[in-house]
Amino acid sequence: RKEVEQDPGPFNVPEGATVAFNCTYSNSASQSFFWYRQDCRKEPKLLMSVYSSGNEDGRFTAQLNRASQYISLLIRDSKLSDSATYLCVVHASGGSYIPTFGRGTSLIVHP
Amino acid sequence: DGGITQSPKYLFRKEGQNVTLSCEQNLNHDAMYWYRQDPGQGLRLIYYSQIVNDFQKGDIAEGYSVSREKKESFPLTVTSAQKNPTAFYLCASKTDSYNEQFFGPGTRLTVL
Numbered sequence: 414r415k416e417v418e419q420d421p422g423p424f425n426v427p428e429g430a431t432v433a434f435n436c437t438y439s440n441s442a443s444q445s446f447f448w449y450r451q452d453c454r455k456e457p458k459l460l461m462s463v464y465s466s467g468n469e470d471g472r473f474t475a476q477l478n479r480a481s482q483y484i485s486l487l488i489r490d491s492k493l494s495d496s497a498t499y500l501c502v503v504h505a506s507g508g509s510y511i512p513t514f515g516r517g518t519s520l521i522v523h524p
Numbered sequence: 525d526g527g528i529t530q531s532p533k534y535l536f537r538k539e540g541q542n543v544t545l546s547c548e549q550n551l552n553h554d555a556m557y558w559y560r561q562d563p564g565q566g567l568r569l570i571y572y573s574q575i576v577n578d579f580q581k582g583d584i585a586e587g588y589s590v591s592r593e594k595k596e597s598f599p600l601t602v603t604s605a606q607k608n609p610t611a612f613y614l615c616a617s618k619t620d621s622y623n624e625q626f627f628g629p630g631t632r633l634t635v636l
Contacts, residue, residue, distance in 0.1 A: 421564075445623040456614055456627035457567070500566070504623045510555050510574050511582075512625060516566035 416440060417503050419515035426522055430491045434518045436501030437483045445504035446484045448475055450497045451517065457500055461486070491522045527551065530615050530628035537609075537635050545600045545631045547615035556598040557616040557625065560584060567614065573598055602633065609635045 418437045426432050438446075446463035461468060463475040463484045474487040484503075488495055501515035528549040537543045549556065555574050559567040569582030573592040587606025592598050598617075602609045612632050616625040 447624065454612070454632075456630050458627070459624055462624065502625075510572060510618075511569065512623065514567045 416513045417501055417515040419499075419501050419518045421516060421518060423519035423521050426491055426520070428491055428493060428522055428524055430522075431487065431489045432491055432520065433485055433487045434499055434501075434520075435483050435485050436503075436515050436518075437481075438501075438503045438513070439482070440503070440505050440513075441482065442505050443482075443503045445512075446475075446477055447502040447512075448484075448486050449500040449502055451500055452497050460499070488520075491520075493522050493524065496520055496522045528615060528617055528626055528628035530613075530631050532631060533629065535631055535633045537633070539635055540604045542604060543602050543609075543633065545602065545613055545615075545633070547598045547600065547628055548596055549598075549615075549617045549626075549628075550596060551617060551619075551626060552595070553617035553619050553626070554595070555618050555620070556592070557618075558582075558588070558590065558598070558600045559614045559616065561612045561614060561630075570600065570613075609633060 416439050448460040449457040450460045451457040461475045463477050467476045472489045476485045498517040498519050500517045503513045531546045557572045558570040568584050570588050571590040573579035589601045614630045615628040618625045
């Protein structure tokens with residue numbers, strides 16, 4: 414089983430739609446969780462950290478479910494500019510310097 | 525402005541030649557990383573360094589070498605031993621106290 418798994422998609426949604434992605438992780442000792450956004454042929458950029466209590470930033474909401482070992486990203490009122498690949502990143506505990514990346518979920522928002 | 529720079533953005537080399545990719549950061553980060561990304565694939569770790577003069581192999585280190593003589597710099601050499609070097613190479617760094625990684629703009633290497 415892969416350490417961090419994501420549905421590659423693509424998720425093809427109309428503007429204004431709400432879309433959600435999940436990411437499952439296998440290491441129960443994982444402590445830090447992030448969502449990154451990667452545009453085509455560009456570097457990944459941090460979108461959100463994922464806290465135990467969940468967090469929201471405008472149209473984006475991130476949740477952590479430790480019991481089921483997954484994190485989620487919800488995007489409301491999708492914009493054309495949200496089209497990108499969304500990468501899930503997990504850090505284990507113990508001061509590990511090595512993050513584990515998911516392969517990413519592709520989102521296409523169309524008019 | 526603080527950040528990570530990688531050069532060049534595009535690089536073409538003939539098969540059998542070694543090539544060195546540059547990565548510089550002025551964020552005062554201790555840890556630095558090199559990743560490789562192939563089309564439609566996730567990031568795969570090549571090498572990482574937690575402190576100056578120390579570095580560790582990642583998952584796909586064969587055919588690559590690195591050095592960390594200065595905190596700011598972590599160059600990657602793609603040697604002729606790397607079987608399929610054409611890829612997008614990304615450098616990243618982070619502090620000790622927080623796990624967010626900052627990425628450079630990447631170098632797209634094509635071996636002809």
